[in-house]
Amino acid sequence: MRELTYSEAVREAMSEEMRRDPSTFLMGEDVAVFGGVWGVSEGMLAEFGEERVRDTPISEAAIIGAGLGAALVGMRPIVEIMFGDFLMCGGDQIVNQAAKARFMSGGKAHVPLTIRVTTGAPGSAAAQHSQSPESWFMNVPGIKIAVPATPADAKGLLKTAVRGADPVLFFEHKMLYGETGSVPEDADFTLPFGQASVVREGSDVTIIAISIMVRKALAAADLLAGEGISVEVIDPRTLVPLDKETLIQSVAKTSRVIIAHEAHLRSGPGAEIAAVLAEEAVEYLDGPVIRIGAKNVPLPYSPVLENFVLPGTEDIVAAVRLLVRR
Amino acid sequence: MDKQTYSPELLTHLFRQMTLVREFELRAIAERRGGLIPGFIHSCVGQEATAVAACAALSQQDVITSTHRGHGHLLGKGGDPKYMMAELAGRSAGYCLGRGGSLHIADFNLGILGANGIVGGGFPIAAGAALAFQMRKEARVALAFFGDGAINEGTFHESANLAGLWRLPVIFFCENNLYGEGTPQHKQAPITDLARRADGYGFPGVIVDGNDAIAVYEATQEARRRALAGNGPTLIEAKTYRFRGHYEGDPQVYREPGELEAWQARDPVPAFRARLLASGLYDEAQLAEIEASVQAQLDEAVAFAAAAPAPAVEEALQGIYADTHEGLVF
Structure with a gap:
């Protein structure tokens, strides 16, 4: 099996899912021309075009909420939030909107929304760019939380998130992006949630x-x-x-x-x-x-x-x- | 006026639905007092023209996001009062199986993406639905209802900016009823014509008499045309007034003397009724028949809600995720 970095594995998962399903697209701050501030989406603009790899304004509530709105009418968006700390700027759309849409509607809403977000301390980034906010959201029923530690897990879990019908907070640790590991090439390689x-x-x-x-x-x-x-x-x-x-x-x-x-x-x-x-x-x-x-x-x-x-x-x-x- | 431009179907629809909204609210208020309805009611009495006429200008495939004051929007978009009343009563026969209540009614088949308990919560959702329509090249629009209070939320700015930037097929429909909860509009913003804010996002803002159903209908139709032509959003500010409190039980200490009476003299439902009579297209008997049919429909709705069984307690544990994971902590 070939080796990929964690970052490449995430990109491969997104690209495969976008090739597989035209309703999947990526939006976030600097994800297109810049290729993502962490470089994760490098090259994706060239393959998929600006319609499906979208740079957004610095507007976390609009990014997450628009992802939710698109998901409610049948898209499978992947949105990127640059730092976990910034989730709070879009907090209502995660906690009060996306997480609760299915339950509040009596199970009728489908919310295939994947929120990719970085977590952890990258070194001297200080108090507003280093937090690991996973557990803030564990207290909110309705959202799933993935915390992959290896390139293979990152790929398999992300593909499961994108193919699912529930909102997922997908936490990518900044200091793992350069980590390498064997990653299956199978375009249908997925890993189930809830399996340690x-x-x-x-x-x-x-x-x-x-x-x-x-x-x-x-x-x-x-x-x-x-x-x-x-x-x-x-x-x-x-x-x-x-x-x-x-x-x-x-x-x-x-x-x-x-x-x-x-x-x-x-x-x-x-x-x-x-x-x-x-x-x-x-x-x-x-x-x-x-x-x-x-x-x-x-x-x-x-x-x-x-x-x-x-x-x-x-x-x-x-x-x-x-x-x-x- | 109406004779040349508007079909009897549309005029009848507007009159019937406005009457339905008014009477639905009055029934819900009575049933809350009577104990059938356990939760909040934020009635839209006085705002029937905005809710009904804006929705009348939309197609079945268009979507709306609604608010805490959403009964009119839902009925306008085709919501069935039977299932709404059952939802308000907390029964599993309700739209949301009794899990949502007044603030969270949704019906995706009718394009109702949800009422919302969070002021300003619907803006990004409407923008996202519109983005999906734009990407899929579908001739559909998303209309976000909101009030003069919500326009001061950050989500309005973020969503209007995004929608203006990407020319999304969105209609931002502001029901300016002069109060954000219990504080007057002029104490919440430095301007009174909120439509002016559209300029900052590069799309038009229009002011319309929110108590005039035809004016609301025309403005929304024009905004929809713009959106479908690829010209992006419109902000419609409909000037209106809510006749009752922010919620039922609100002591309403904040109104200016005479203000309510002045607006009641411009009550949109009797005004539209009078207009229909004056047009010569309808006589008293026809309108009374429509009103009687509304009452019959609401009798049925209340009876349906009252007879519907309460949910089984286990239902509280269902419908949180698409799948269940046996044996796993959720």
């Missing part, structure tokens, strides 16, 4: 890692293997729906669990996962559920400060040692 991936098998401790933390958890697992600690790494891949069965099965095997995400710790995705485990897997646990996330402060600019606030491989390693030696 066992990224690495182990027997002593489970690390449930989200988005970029998968990479850091794998690095931690390598280090810990040298100490004789066997780490299992599970990537939920989608937060809504959440594959709790796979998480619980892993915890049943290892009896120890750490949840790692780059989002702020307080009420981050780990809070929900920890609660699920407390309710449904407490009998398997030999110790506390440990969460690792960004410290509860706005993300700072200075690299020294930012590094201190963000969770890293060393935080995972320290937590595993603590759990295993209890």
Whole structure:
């Protein structure tokens, strides 16, 4: 299988879906001529033309809401929001409109709207360009949330999002765009939502890692293997729906669990996962559920400060040692 | 006037639907007092001409986005009072199976993309529907109803700008009823003729007497022609007035003395009735027959809603996503 970057995988998924279905199009700030500020849609304007790869004004509410309106009358739009932080500018259209349209209409509305958005800290981007806002939306029934960590997952999950009939927030981590990995070439390769991936098998401790933390958890697992600690790494891949069965099965095997995400710790995705485990897997646990996330402060600019606030491989390693030696 | 230009079908339609909207609102208010309807009612009594005549200028395939004051828009676009009343009563026989209520009624087959509980929530949705029509080269338009309060929301600016930029087939239809909730329009914006705002987006803004059904119809028809010709949006500002509170139960402390009475003297429904009689096309008996048929339809609607069973509680857990994922936390 050929290798692609995460960025190329996202582009391939979009391009394949646009070739497959004329009702799919892409719009967002700088997605056409610029090729996306992250370069994800480079070359797509040339292939699909300005009708289907649309630069928009800097108007997040209009971008998301127009995507919703187009979806309600039969299109399958992909809209790009440049930074997760900017989702708040279009927040009403996500939370009060797109997420609720199907339910409020008695199930009649179909909302095949994919909102691609970047997440995470790219380095010294400071407090308004670095957040991981996934869990803000986990409290809103009606929206699905994908957090791919690998190029193959990015491709497979994005194609599922575009082909579906529900609004999806698709979080692409900025620091994963250059990551490479094997990606199936099959134009019908899709991955189901609600199916976690066992990224690495182990027997002593489970690390449930989200988005970029998968990479850091794998690095931690390598280090810990040298100490004789066997780490299992599970990537939920989608937060809504959440594959709790796979998480619980892993915890049943290892009896120890750490949840790692780059989002702020307080009420981050780990809070929900920890609660699920407390309710449904407490009998398997030999110790506390440990969460690792960004410290509860706005993300700072200075690299020294930012590094201190963000969770890293060393935080995972320290937590595993603590759990295993209890 | 009407004799040369307008067919009896259209005139009858306008009169019947305006009467239906007025009487529907009065019935809903009574049924809320009587306990059949549990939720908010934001009635559009006094604004029947805008709702009905604007929709009359649209085709079946055109779409609308509506507002919290949307019963008139929905009836204008062909909504069935039976299913509306059942929805207001929270029954599963209602348009939204009792999950939406007054603020969220939608019927995609009728091109009703939804009433909306969020002021200004419908602008981007209408723009997006219009974008779809433009991309698919369909001869359809999207009309966004909104009030003088909503035009101060950021979504108006974003959507009007986008629609002007891309020449989308949208009609921004402002029902300027002089109040945004409980605050007068002149305390919410530095200008009183809101149609002027269209200039900033590069499309025309027109002012129309919102209590004159024919004027509303003509303005909307012209805006629709423009949109279908590829000339982009129009902002229509229909000057009108709401006779009742922002919601039923609103103490209405904010009105100027004599203001309500002055507008009631220009009540659009009797005004249109008088105009039909004066035209010589209709006699009293014909109009009374139409009015009686409206009452009969509403008797049926209320009886239908009252007889409809309440939803089963499990229905609250359905219709959130297109698919279900057994055993997964949602």
